[in-house]
Amino acid sequence: MADLHVHPDRLEIHLTAAEKVLALRRDDLIVPRESIRSVAITEDPWIWIRGIRAPGAQIPLTLATGTWKFHGGKDFLLIKGKQRAAVVIDLDGEEFSRIIVSTPHATKLIETLRLDASETAAGGEFID
Template identity: 40%
Template structure:
């Protein structure tokens, strides 16, 4: 699973050496923060896949990794099996229109994008864990009401 780093200016998808080989990328993927238009969580990232790998790796149901090209669209994809994933729609990025990533940190990414972050890149899990909880947004106990007889 990829590591997601976020700072004031960009989202960085940190790739392991194995992920670099599968995606045919020599460096991490860096996306300007202002180009992120929408973030969606999904349990089945395979339904979001469009086009063909160019260059990339595709083992149906097991791995989809690399640059995927479709008519008028270029996506960066790193999907492993049927695990929780995040779909990041981009508007104004020069290279990609969408990121589709298998990661268990999707919820943390959506929360971290709403927060003010430092200029130093930090893991989205750390950002959310160390951020103060907004006033009035703490956990509330459910109200238990008796049922009418």
């Protein structure tokens, strides 16, 4: 599962080798914190999917990994399982309009992202 790292200036999503292959992506995702418009927890990440898979992998209600293109841009999904909470991150001015990541640490991730940058000087780490 992906490793999530929160730093004072950015959120890093380090993908495993398998996730990179399934998503057809070479690099990890790095999101500047000033680009994060909103963050929300959802118990059903499947209802947040919009558009079509291009490129990526999908097994309905089991796995969605990669890029989903829609009329207004594209989203990056890393959703695994049916009974797992996820974090929905809306972005401004980045490669993706939205990132959806399933994680057992959703509440802690949101709390850390909402802290002022000076309060997270040491950074935080969430390993899925």
